[in-house]
Amino acid sequence: MQALCDVSVLLPLVTDRHAHHACAIRWMDGVSVGEAIVCRMAQTGLLRLLNNPAVMQEDVLETDACWGLWHRLLEDDRIRFSPTEPPGLDEAFRRFTAGRAFAPRLWTDAYLAAYAHAGRLTVVSFDKGFHSFPGLACEVLGTSPPPG
Numbered sequence: 747m748q749a750l751c752d753v754s755v756l757l758p759l760v761t762d763r764h765a766h767h768a769c770a771i772r773w774m775d776g777v778s779v780g781e782a783i784v785c786r787m788a789q790t791g792l793l794r795l796l797n798n799p800a801v802m803q804e805d806v807l808e809t810d811a812c813w814g815l816w817h818r819l820l821e822d823d824r825i826r827f828s829p830t831e832p833p834g835l836d837e838a839f840r841r842f843t844a845g846r847a848f849a850p851r852l853w854t855d856a857y858l859a860a861y862a863h864a865g866r867l868t869v870v871s872f873d874k875g876f877h878s879f880p881g882l883a884c885e886v887l888g889t890s891p892p893p894g
Contacts, residue, residue, distance in 0.1 A: 747894075748868070749781060749783060751787050755770050769872075773870065778824065797812050
């Protein structure tokens, strides 16, 4: 199964003191070569969080160290960086945002959902909010599958 990784999975993968580190590693242990997809939005989200003292506290990284960690992450052959957008993304993006009220992560989550939907990928995340996008294949780690 090819999965589009949300930053909520990427950050715990690379930070061993993160509360979800063990769960993210267990998920990654089941991933085959090239199946963990990272898009530009998730990449920039990861770099931003790694460089943010409020998030990383004493483990905060300088920009050059962020890039070094990013390149080490890509050395794992299970991870594939996909900087190009799949055809149909804009239509799905509009559909996933239509009629929704403001929410802090609406635009980013809708973009990732649209990317996954257009690319026929499954979103993998710790964020249960991805279940709100109709027709989206998603795997929310650390939770039971939704009913029905």
